[in-house]
Amino acid sequence: MGRAYDDARRRSLAEPDAFWGEAASLIDWVTPPTRVLDDARAPLYRWFPDGELNTCANALDRHVGAGRGDRLALIHDSAVTGQVTTFTYAQLLDEVSRFAGALRSLGVQKGDRVVIYMPLVPEAAIAMLACARLGAVHSVVFGGFAPAELAARIDDAAPKVVVSASCGVEGTRVVEYKPLLDESLRLAEHEPDACVILQRPQATASMGERDVDWSDAMASAEPAAPVTVRATDPLYILYTSGTTGKPKGIVRDNGGHAVALAWSLPNVYGVTADDVWWAASDVGWVVGHSYIVYAPLITGCTTVMYEGKPIGTPDAGAFWRVVEQHRVNGMFTAPTAIRAIKKEDPAGRFIRERDLSSLRTLFQAGERLDPDTFAWASDHLGIPVVDNWWQTETGWPMASSLRGLDPMPLKPGSPSVRVPGFDVRVVDEHGHEVPAGTEGNIVVRLPLPPGTLPTLWGDDDRYVEAYLSAFPGYYSTGDGGYLDDDGYLYVMGRTDDVINVAGHRLSTGSMEAVVATHPAVAECAVIGVHDEIKGQVPRAFVVLKAGIDADPAALQEEIVEMVRDRIGPVAALRQVAIVPALPKTRSGKILRRTMRGIADGREEPIPSTIEDASVLDVLRPLLRGESS
Numbered sequence: 032m033g034r035a036y037d038d039a040r041r042r043s044l045a046e047p048d049a050f051w052g053e054a055a056s057l058i059d060w061v062t063p064p065t066r067v068l069d070d071a072r073a074p075l076y077r078w079f080p081d082g083e084l085n086t087c088a089n090a091l092d093r094h095v096g097a098g099r100g101d102r103l104a105l106i107h108d109s110a111v112t113g114q115v116t117t118f119t120y121a122q123l124l125d126e127v128s129r130f131a132g133a134l135r136s137l138g139v140q141k142g143d144r145v146v147i148y149m150p151l152v153p154e155a156a157i158a159m160l161a162c163a164r165l166g167a168v169h170s171v172v173f174g175g176f177a178p179a180e181l182a183a184r185i186d187d188a189a190p191k192v193v194v195s196a197s198c199g200v201e202g203t204r205v206v207e208y209k210p211l212l213d214e215s216l217r218l219a220e221h222e223p224d225a226c227v228i229l230q231r232p233q234a235t236a237s238m239g240e241r242d243v244d245w246s247d248a249m250a251s252a253e254p255a256a257p258v259t260v261r262a263t264d265p266l267y268i269l270y271t272s273g274t275t276g277k278p279k280g281i282v283r284d285n286g287g288h289a290v291a292l293a294w295s296l297p298n299v300y301g302v303t304a305d306d307v308w309w310a311a312s313d314v315g316w317v318v319g320h321s322y323i324v325y326a327p328l329i330t331g332c333t334t335v336m337y338e339g340k341p342i343g344t345p346d347a348g349a350f351w352r353v354v355e356q357h358r359v360n361g362m363f364t365a366p367t368a369i370r371a372i373k374k375e376d377p378a379g380r381f382i383r384e385r386d387l388s389s390l391r392t393l394f395q396a397g398e399r400l401d402p403d404t405f406a407w408a409s410d411h412l413g414i415p416v417v418d419n420w421w422q423t424e425t426g427w428p429m430a431s432s433l434r435g436l437d438p439m440p441l442k443p444g445s446p447s448v449r450v451p452g453f454d455v456r457v458v459d460e461h462g463h464e465v466p467a468g469t470e471g472n473i474v475v476r477l478p479l480p481p482g483t484l485p486t487l488w489g490d491d492d493r494y495v496e497a498y499l500s501a502f503p504g505y506y507s508t509g510d511g512g513y514l515d516d517d518g519y520l521y522v523m524g525r526t527d528d529v530i531n532v533a534g535h536r537l538s539t540g541s542m543e544a545v546v547a548t549h550p551a552v553a554e555c556a557v558i559g560v561h562d563e564i565k566g567q568v569p570r571a572f573v574v575l576k577a578g579i580d581a582d583p584a585a586l587q588e589e590i591v592e593m594v595r596d597r598i599g600p601v602a603a604l605r606q607v608a609i610v611p612a613l614p615k616t617r618s619g620k621i622l623r624r625t626m627r628g629i630a631d632g633r634e635e636p637i638p639s640t641i642e643d644a645s646v647l648d649v650l651r652p653l654l655r656g657e658s659s
């Protein structure tokens with residue numbers, strides 16, 4: 032490893048105040064912090080406790096103020112509508128200030144929450160930044176979730192206003208959002224004062240009494256100036272799947288977040304203010320928050336927002352057209368997207384058709400980058416393909432090759448090394464560190480660096496219980512894996528019931544809760560099984576109540592529909608296996624961990640407490656992803 036990396040890692044861990052105090056100069060403060068790490072309430076840590084700033088001013092105003100107002104800030108490229116829309120920093124500032132004014136006229140003030148339920152349109156980013164400008168707290172909900180999931184988030188966040196759109200476009204299908212929003216508001220107990228609706232040409236939403244048209248709101252809006260907030264004030268809440276049905280509201284603060292992202296884009300991703308950067312994700316996910324919106328704008332570069340899929344819109348060359356057309360220098364996507372492209376274009380014909388000379392690096396994250404996909408992308412693109420590992424909770428990479436600071440050799444199957452600031456270790460079930468090469472639980476020694484979650488929304492106890500209790504002194508990532516002799520990390524999969532479907536994080540526990548409500552179901556387990564394109568897909572294993580004599584195909588369809596209706600199409604539960612029994616302990620506990628182990632290809636020893644080991648013989652092929 033190079034000197035620059037070693038120095039940065041050592042200093043970030045041994046002298047966090049000095050390291051992050053210096054990094055704090057990357058952003059503009061209203062009141063510069065005099066203190067860096069606040070450990071008064073450990074294990075709840077805060078960064079830059081007496082600093083004050085505005086995140087939106089750091090993303091927009093300061094670049095305009097520095098004479099870079101004509102620089103392109105945002106390129107929205109919509110393959111599904113065939114339109115490209117661009118915004119310079121000056122134009123984006125104007126839109127955001129006016130939408131902030133519109134929100135204020137609807138009563139939104141510092142600290143109020145605003146839920147954003149939108150497709151990937153520029154207005155989604157404008158709404159996020161407008162909230163940041165007012166010191167309001169946004170909570171973006173991914174469009175693929177069903178009304179019940181949106182309702183649960185509305186009830187937890189209690190927003191003053193909801194911002195949504197008439198529709199999204201999924202391939203060639205128009206998905207109307209407004210009826211989903213209306214349904215979720217019927218289900219929710221909390222009532223927002225108003226809903227701002229962006230009318231898109233593909234569908235017109237019918238408007239109710241509390242609904243306000245985006246254009247009308249903008250037409251009469253007074254631009255709002257940035258509101259000063261404390262570094263520790265919340266910028267956003269992003270809900271993610273937990274081990275129980277109730278989603279966890281990951282909180283992000285303002286100061287630590289801005290500093291961490293301003294440090295990470297140049298140092299981890301090697302991207303500077305002169306670059307064009309494209310994160311092919313969605314604002315509903317953390318990648319969209321950190322690397323479509325905040326990091327590129329705080330850095331002052333151009334960010335590309337792409338509405339469409341990697342395949343089918345129009346073809347498997349869609350991504351490479353975007354790179355060529357906008358002269359993209361750095362790109363970020365999930366391995367699943369590359370696998371989908373590879374399946375349609377194994378010989379890389381679409382890649383060769385394009386001038387991709389601008390592209391320096393392809394970053395991959397959201398799920399494990401399997402060595403085949405790594406090799407295919409590396410060979411056909413001829414550039415470094417860089418795996419990086421992180422999660423909604425951390426907000427930015429915990430492991431990566433440091434492309435700006437000190438690029439290190441890549442190893443297939445590994446997201447490279449531990450990023451400065453993250454003291455990642457691997458421990459056994461008792462919390463003892465294991466030697467290199469031995470698999471265990473991946474944890475991070477506290478404190479976590481700036482930009483990571485300080486807590487869960489309104490629930491410090493759940494934060495401590497869910498993340499800090501299993502291994503005292505450490506943050507528990509929920510992932511398992513090992514470090515090799517060179518300090519490279521290998522992430523092998525989750526140790527809990529979270530699965531990763533096409534780069535989307537989902538809880539099998541919440542799917543089980545839905546499946547179990549079917550009147551014919553006696554008991555069930557939902558397990559992530561291997562899928563060639565999506566990495567994992569959920570498969571439900573269902574035992575029927577005695578005496579049920581239903582048509583299995585009809586029953587399977589009903590269960591699939593129930594999950595789609597309650598969780599959303601994104602859950603992608605399409606496989607329901609009706610089985611005679613589930614593996615259980617003698618005391619009746621379903622051996623989900625054993626089932627997961629078989630599904631992940633890690634044949635763990637079968638617990639001696641198993642009631643009837645022969646049950647597994649029936650399930651084994653189904654768990655290994657063979658068709659049901």
Ligand code: COA
Nearest residue numbers: 174175201206311312318365367368371397533534600601
């Ligand atoms: N709004 C409404 N519905 C949505 C949606 C949204 N924003 N996003 C997904 N859906 C729907 C899809 O239309 C699909 O519905 P269907 O079951 O009726 O076909 C379902 O949810 C599943 O979607 P998806 O998981 O995207 O599967 P897909 O088969 O349509 O596409 C891939 C597969 C691999 C091409 C696609 O998942 C992909 O591009 N993944 C990359 C993911 C990513 O970037 N993740 C971010 C982490 S970095």
Ligand code: AMP
Nearest residue numbers: 396397398399419420421422423522536
């Ligand atoms: P999310 O919070 O949606 O970003 O999902 C985070 C989870 O995705 C992690 O806890 C991992 O299980 C998985 N993940 C993300 N990136 C990687 C990666 N590069 N390698 C392996 N797993 C990953």
